[in-house]
Amino acid sequence: MYYSSLAEAFERLERISSRKAKISLIAQFLRQCPEDVVDTVALFLANQVFPGWDPRDLGIGSKLMRKVIATATGSTDSEVTELFKRLGDLGLTAEELLKRRKTSTLLDSRPLMVGEVRETFEKIAEVEGEGAVKRKMRLMMGLLARAKPKEARYLVRQALSELRTGVRESTVEEAIAQAFGVSRKLVERAHMLSNDLGLVAKVAMTKGEEGLREIDLRPMRPIKPMLAQAARNVKEALAEVGGKGAVEIKLDGARVQVHSDGEEVRVYTRRIEDVTHALPDIVEAVKDCVDADEFILEGEAVAINPETGKPRPFQELLHRIKRKYDIEEVRKEIPVELHLFDCLYVDGESLVDTPFRERRRRLEEIVREREGEVMLVEQVITDDPKEAAEMFHRALEMGHEGVMVKDLDANYTPGVRGKKMLKVKPVLETLDCVVIGGIWGKGKRKGLIGSYLLAVWDENKENLLEVGKVGTGMDDETLERLTKMFEDLIVEESGREVRFKPEVVFEVEFEDIQKSPKYSSGFALRFPRLVRVRDDLGPEDADTIEKVRRIYEEVLQKH
DNA sequence: CCTGTCTGCCCC
């Protein structure tokens, strides 16, 4: 199949906004797709380069891609950056520069095939060692050399996982079902169990429902975790799950799926990365403490201070989670414990269609808790909002993030963010920050300032100290208004970054304050969002570093 | 050998 056909489809998808129309377009496209590339095409359409279970990645980000585009089109770095700033998209940048390219030099006129693109992406992902960056560049440039401008647009976007067609996994799932006349539920199920949308497309095409049914849950094949939805407070959360539910402490760690096939134990993250090697504490503990051969359990990996029993800052867990070297040394300083909350499979039996109440029971049945190593997440079953609220406050006092409220009758729905699981976190203080800079946005924020650099005053209210950036919490109208407002305040511009005269104050909400190696105050806000623009305040009215320190100290008490 | 920059369907 010609890559140009796929590029054509991408472009049409980009133009239409109706989801139904997107689905039928994709369905039609898949139906006429040759069998040998239908898997690749399905993956590509879903903005993926490799299947979900595949740990490979291209290792080409926006910086490298800019160089690739510059070299491939004979442009300068600043031309590329300037155009990128204007178009808000490196794919469009490559397309535009290719149109301008003189047709005489280095043009390879062989048409690009989808299979070749896939193979080249594989090669790019696999090069490593000295000279790897250059080789990745050369391979990517080879694609662009053969690409027509429009193809270049999508090759670049694909490599960066920024297709912006309004199509991702679940849309392609529906299209597969429609294309091959198989049930949506079966496609969904096969996808969640195989974690390979390409395989699902191919099986649906060649073997139909019968083939899809053969794909089944089994240990050592991680699935997407079920996701929680935010709720304002515990009372609302309890009402959402039908008045009665399980209230559990929400720990600030990394979500992990622990698999055992009876011989080996493996640990996976939320995004299905294999982190077994980094977390030997969990592997050893699980081998000792779980009375079953085969199982899939789910829990939170957390760093706890063994002396105080208090949770350590999330940043300390990050020292452990993806470590490859010096694991034993760091393990002594920052032990990781596992707090289990769900059970998806035990000795040949899948529990994903079993109610949570029963899954928890099975979990309790097979796990022998061991303090500081493997524990069950604390749970209270209640229909009393007061009791739930008490649990919430106790969780906060203990230094935890908040609580989860779960529907006891709910089955396990992988990858879905629904009302079967709700998270409740406290509302924090806000900070009035002076806006001192910004970054031009990408995609739908092209031509707009996409995020703003924030600062607070030092003790003497003389100097401004950076505390982070904010890029969410503003609606489209505000984004427009702010860009217009700040355009008059620009004092310096380099690349996509801008500096402003300090005049405007943002009220910003956040979950936490952390130590920062990056910002001049030495602190950074975690999960910042804009609450409102303080038109009523001048820069001199913004908060000072003392307030930041005070909040940080309060957080520190808990660790 | 050390340091800086970039990257991650990264973790949150």
Add this chain to the structure above:
DNA sequence: ATTCTGC
């Protein structure tokens, strides 16, 4: 992670 938006 949070938030906003079109369907």
Add this chain to the structure above:
DNA sequence: GCAGAATGGGCAGACAGG
């Protein structure tokens, strides 16, 4: 309400280059 697309901080690893 879902699905998609904007955007945040910070860590380890992997290279590049001095």
